[in-house]
Amino acid sequence: MNVRFEHVTLTYNNGVEVLHDMDFELPDGELIALLGPSGGGKSTTLNLVSGLLRATTGKIFFGNDEVTEKDALQRGVGMVFQNYALYPHMTVLENIVFPMKMAKVAKDVRNERARALAKLVRVDDQLNKKPGALSGGQQQRVAIARALAKNPSVLLLDEPLSNLDARLRVEMREEIRRIQQETGVTTIFVTHDQSEAMHVADKIMVLNDGVIQQFDSPQSLYQNPQNQFVARFIGEPVINEVPATALREHLVLPATAVTVGIRPEAIKKPVMDTPVLPVTAERIQAFGRDRQATLRLGDYRLITTEIIEAVDQVSLDRAGVYAFNAAGERLPIDWDGKRA
Ligand SMILES: Nc1ncnc2c1ncn2[C@@H]1O[C@H](COP(=O)(O)OP(=O)(O)OP(=O)(O)O)[C@@H](O)[C@H]1O
Ligand SMILES: [Mg+2]
CATH class of the missing domain: 3.40.50.300 (P-loop containing nucleotide triphosphate hydrolases)
Structure with a gap:
């Protein structure tokens, strides 16, 4: 019915x-x-x-x-x-x-x-x-x-x-x-x-x-x-949320973006032609098929499920990166845009 x-x-x-x-x-x-x-x-x-x-x-x-x-x-x-x-x-x-x-x-x-x-x-x-x-x-x-x-x-x-x-x-x-x-x-x-x-x-x-x-x-x-809300509610580990201000020097974000959500599996070892962030590794855990690392990007922590070694740079997979405005609405990201 x-x-x-x-x-x-x-x-x-x-x-x-x-x-x-x-x-x-x-x-x-x-x-x-x-x-x-x-x-x-x-x-x-x-x-x-x-x-x-x-x-x-x-x-x-x-x-x-x-x-x-x-x-x-x-x-x-x-x-x-x-x-x-x-x-x-x-x-x-x-x-x-x-x-x-x-x-x-x-x-x-x-x-x-x-x-x-x-x-x-x-x-x-x-x-x-x-x-x-x-x-x-x-x-x-x-x-x-x-x-x-x-x-x-x-x-x-x-x-x-x-x-x-x-x-x-x-x-x-x-x-x-x-x-x-x-x-x-x-x-x-x-x-x-x-x-x-x-x-x-x-x-x-x-x-x-x-x-x-x-x-x-x-x-x-x-x-x-x-x-x-949906980005945060769905997914385990929970999506990383970072203030847009912490990312603007690395990514071209919409002017009204306030928060950027990054899926844990979207943070990868550096590869060419993808946005790169400077990080420090804080903690690495691996047991069985579970792997998880905590990285620091300035004052912010990022959880990744893709890296289990010390790295000082990571790449972002565009498919798992979302920008939100102050009301929590999703905004499109122009990945080909040039940094100011
Ligand atoms: N009989 C009632 N009279 C007044 N308010 C109610 C009544 N039943 C539910 N509410 C209110 O309606 C809202 C929705 O309640 P509802 O029971 O539908 O939520 P729920 O999603 O099923 O929550 P839960 O996961 O706790 O079961 C809540 O704010 C609740 O306090
Ligand atoms: Mg109920």
Whole structure:
């Protein structure tokens, strides 16, 4: 199901507008991540899609149908939250069957479908256990199966992995990807973890202060951030940020540039015909495949992942260098411009 917001705003009862003029379209059959810091508006946006919250202004469409005034049941969404919220007194099978029972699906049909879903999420060997006897990852698998039971128009996942330990999170995010691809159901996955979003999503909507910062493929967000917030939020190690004044003698920067962002992998050993910066090496770390050096450029520190020896000059790879103005907006850099 394709989901569209037209100029949607949301004001909570206290009179504060927390989502501002949201305008977007989620393509059918894709896995979309809603990514942003705490308080950015991710859950509010998800609850507007689900129908648990009503838009203050604007319109919401599922396909060609306007659903702005419809509730969650009418919209037919499936939801999974951070806390597993399974029925504790029911077995795994009964949990998955329950929504179909409520919808009066015939008994043999619903049992067969529940078993197929259990197999899809790989809990088919746990069917007779109660949720309390399952691991966190298994409980979330059951919650996903239950949400899929009614063939939801859209599957909504609000931080479904945040109660799991780091290793299990990585395993489960791959599982969510697999399940989404096998079912083809349009899925919105909320997370504040950029690496999680980058690994699972077809497209990522970055939200901050109730405003969409950028809605793009993981690759484009990384390589072509539209503003300083996105450049800073996406990527590990975090992008280096240096005041433009510290770089003007080495680079031709737009007059209104205030900050320059430099990706750690864009700082390389000196090569011909690229902008060169004088640096001193401060600290070099290498373990396994991880390598990282801290360099100094005057008063500023730069992290690079490309150099593991002492150098006194580095080259910049243009693809990973971005200029921003005082408002944090991206400015084009004229790489062929002559230094004044
Ligand atoms: N019921 C409410 N009444 C008033 N304000 C609310 C309510 N729920 C959320 N807010 C405010 O709306 C803003 C967005 O909250 P939201 O829960 O959507 O953020 P989030 O991105 O999901 O954050 P988190 O990562 O912490 O879950 C925040 O400033 C929050 O304080
Ligand atoms: Mg939230």
